[in-house]
Amino acid sequence: MENFVHDIPTKLYFGKGMISHLEESLKSFGKRVLLTYGGGSIKRVGLYDEVLEILTKAGFEVFECAGIEPNPRVESVARGADICKKEKIDVILSVGGGSVLDCSKAIAVGAYFNGDDYWQMVLASNGSQKALPLVAIMTMAATGSEFDSGGVISNMAIHKKIGRTFTFPAVSICDPCYTFTLPAKQSAAGGADMMSHIMEGYFSRTMNADLSEAIEEGILKSVIHNLPIVLQDPTNYEARANLFWNSSIACSGIPEYGKVSSGWPCHAMEHELSAFYDITHGVGLAILTPRWLSYILEKDSSITPRLVKFAKNVWGLENKDETELAKAGIQALYDFFVSVGIPMHLSELGIDETHFEEMAKSCTHPWFDSFVGLSEEDVVCIFKMCL
Ligand code: NZQ
Numbered sequence: 001m002e003n004f005v006h007d008i009p010t011k012l013y014f015g016k017g018m019i020s021h022l023e024e025s026l027k028s029f030g031k032r033v034l035l036t037y038g039g040g041s042i043k044r045v046g047l048y049d050e051v052l053e054i055l056t057k058a059g060f061e062v063f064e065c066a067g068i069e070p071n072p073r074v075e076s077v078a079r080g081a082d083i084c085k086k087e088k089i090d091v092i093l094s095v096g097g098g099s100v101l102d103c104s105k106a107i108a109v110g111a112y113f114n115g116d117d118y119w120q121m122v123l124a125s126n127g128s129q130k131a132l133p134l135v136a137i138m139t140m141a142a143t144g145s146e147f148d149s150g151g152v153i154s155n156m157a158i159h160k161k162i163g164r165t166f167t168f169p170a171v172s173i174c175d176p177c178y179t180f181t182l183p184a185k186q187s188a189a190g191g192a193d194m195m196s197h198i199m200e201g202y203f204s205r206t207m208n209a210d211l212s213e214a215i216e217e218g219i220l221k222s223v224i225h226n227l228p229i230v231l232q233d234p235t236n237y238e239a240r241a242n243l244f245w246n247s248s249i250a251c252s253g254i255p256e257y258g259k260v261s262s263g264w265p266c267h268a269m270e271h272e273l274s275a276f277y278d279i280t281h282g283v284g285l286a287i288l289t290p291r292w293l294s295y296i297l298e299k300d301s302s303i304t305p306r307l308v309k310f311a312k313n314v315w316g317l318e319n320k321d322e323t324e325l326a327k328a329g330i331q332a333l334y335d336f337f338v339s340v341g342i343p344m345h346l347s348e349l350g351i352d353e354t355h356f357e358e359m360a361k362s363c364t365h366p367w368f369d370s371f372v373g374l375s376e377e378d379v380v381c382i383f384k385m386c387l
């Protein structure tokens, strides 16, 4: 096992009715609250009114930064940070999915940024910068942003989507009931995202980190079990709750403890797709992951035992020779994504090969290939397999 550090300072309130802890979560930070949210889902589901009522009754002074986009833009970071500076905000309250929370984390750092080139601030952020305190009410099970310090910000003018560490939420409130209203497409994309967070770490050369492996396989099996249930029955509390807790742990780093990281190649490739075509993150990951696995298995058969373990322990497959079993596990993953309604070809999203070389150049870094090395040419081949 490799060395690791566990350091997650976020207090997590998980479960039905946990919004009852909102007032106490905010009040130690001050009275002036910046409420951040997205394109209006929180208003449609009644959560906005519920939050405002709690804040008003408790005497908080509320300012708003609304309209944060999926794949949040640096312009929204700038807008929020400017409000924080002008209105002397004490604490940020993020209500929404991963995009709102990621943007809010960058806003929290931006509030102390001396300047107005917020893209430079995003690029320079590494988790050590001073930040405003942040409380999150999460409405989507996907990114795990509620339990990590990461944020992914896009600058569409230059086709860049960049992940950095900003700040942990001080408190995250995760009530699975808030995810009942998620459209099927977002539920499926969220499931694919959390599976990818696991698979990026699972496909590692380290085979002896027993607990981490068990957590990884457990989360994958739980998503495979519960995602079809919520697609049939969106208000199924147990299935929504399991998905939510899976998502919080999946991106927390915990499942990778003790393992050599793969460098998260599918995320690097997906961020290129989103930076050029503004696609839904989880959909891009679902399309890429089986193709990436097929490609690297062909390129380096020494990874066969790892893929055999995936086929046996995650998909319950057996009775085949090792190479066949490895391929059958990849096929099972592909078939699962099809079964939950994810479009599995880039062409279905209007993407062709125009920018593949530019995208491959941009995402190929030394850290990218600790599982199986990938050159720019390899990445272009993987993108083409996804068409
Ligand atoms: O904008 P609103 O109106 O709120 O609607 C959102 C949005 O359109 C809607 N939605 C969210 N909760 C809802 C709901 N609709 C109905 N009912 C609800 N309860 O869903 C749409 C997608 O929301 P978004 O926040 O974009 O989704 P997600 O949570 O998947 O976040 C995706 C972003 O997170 C980044 C991705 O790259 C992408 O930019 N990631 C962040 C990570 C992190 N912080 O650690 C790691 C991930 O790998 C990922 O890269």
Ligand code: ZN
Pocket (backbone or CB within 6 Å): 143, 193, 194, 196, 197, 267, 281
């Ligand atoms: Zn992700």
